[in-house]
Amino acid sequence: MATLNEQGFPDASxxxxxxDDDFNVYIFVSDIVERTxxxxxxxxxxxxxxxxxxxxxxxxxxxxxxxxAHAEFVDPNTAQDPAIKALFAEKxxxxxxxxxxxxxxxxxxKMVPFEGGxxxxxxxxxxxxxxxxxxxxxxxxxxRSKR
Numbered sequence: 001m002a003t004l005n006e007q008g009f010p011d012a013s014x015x016x017x018x019x020d021d022d023f024n025v026y027i028f029v030s031d032i033v034e035r036t037x038x039x040x041x042x043x044x045x046x047x048x049x050x051x052x053x054x055x056x057x058x059x060x061x062x063x064x065x066x067x068x069a070h071a072e073f074v075d076p077n078t079a080q081d082p083a084i085k086a087l088f089a090e091k092x093x094x095x096x097x098x099x100x101x102x103x104x105x106x107x108x109x110k111m112v113p114f115e116g117g118x119x120x121x122x123x124x125x126x127x128x129x130x131x132x133x134x135x136x137x138x139x140x141x142x143x144r145s146k147r
Contacts, residue, residue, distance in 0.1 A: 001013055001014065001015060001027075001035065001045055001046065001047050001048070002045065002046045002048075003034075003035045003038035003039055003042075003044065003045050004038055004042055004044045005034065005038050006038075006041060010046075011034055011035060011038055013033070013034070013035045015027040015028075015029055015035070016028075016091075016092065016096075018087040018088055018090075018091050018092075019087075020083075020084075020087065021132075022131075022132040023067070023113050023132055023133050024110055024111065024112050024113070025047060025067075025069065025110070025111040025113070026074075026084065026087065026088075026108060026109065026110050026111070027108075027109050027111070028088070028096050028098070028106060028107070028108055028109075029106070029107055029109060030105050030106050030107075031105040031106075031107070032105060036107065036109075039071040039073075039109055040073065043070050043071045043072070044068075044070070044071070045068075045069050045070075045071050045111050046066065046067070046068050046069075047065075047066065047067040047068075047069060047111065047113070047116075048064065048065075048066050049064065049065045049066075050062055050063070050064040050065075051063040051064060057121070058121075058122075060122075061119075061121045061122045062119075063118075063119060063120055063121065064118070064119050065116060065117070065118045065119075065128075066116050066117050066118075067111075067113040067115070067116035067128075067133070068113065068114060068115050068116060069111040069112055069113040069114065070111070070112050070114065071109050071110070071111050071112075072109065072110045072111075072112060073107055073108075073109055073110075074107070074108040074109065074110050076103075078108075079098045079108040080098065080099070084098070084108070085098055113128075113133050114129070115127075115128065115129045115133070116128040116129075116133055117139075125138075125139040126138055126139060127139055
């Protein structure tokens with residue numbers, strides 16, 4: 001994930017996450033890290049999900065998805081929603097304790113994507129947009145040679 005700091009520079013980092021059926025991405029973060037401060041200051045975030053190099057047929061054609069999103073700090077009461085808690089429990093077990101939201105420096109952040117792209121391989125690139133990124137456009141123009 002990349003956030004934007006006060007000086008306007010991108011700040012790339014990593015955070016374990018879960019996602020819901022609308023492609024909203026949730027992270028559990030502390031105030032101590034810069035990405036949390038950046039998200040609170042401007043709410044801008046770019047996300048990258050990419051295939052493991054070891055599993056890729058070609059290093060240049062790795063499957064990947066990028067999203068631009070707005071970050072929202074989830075209210076402590078909403079953080080106790082059983083559906084959200086179930087997403088975290090299923091993926092991380094007891095390690096993530098959403099009961100700490102609002103009682104410590106930990107926050108649940110929901111990142112709502114508004115546009116993105118997905119690459120499934122060579123010649124298989126798509127633009128994603130609309131609510132839940134459900135509008136898909138195949139980018140079929142391809143690469144051009146300079147003359």
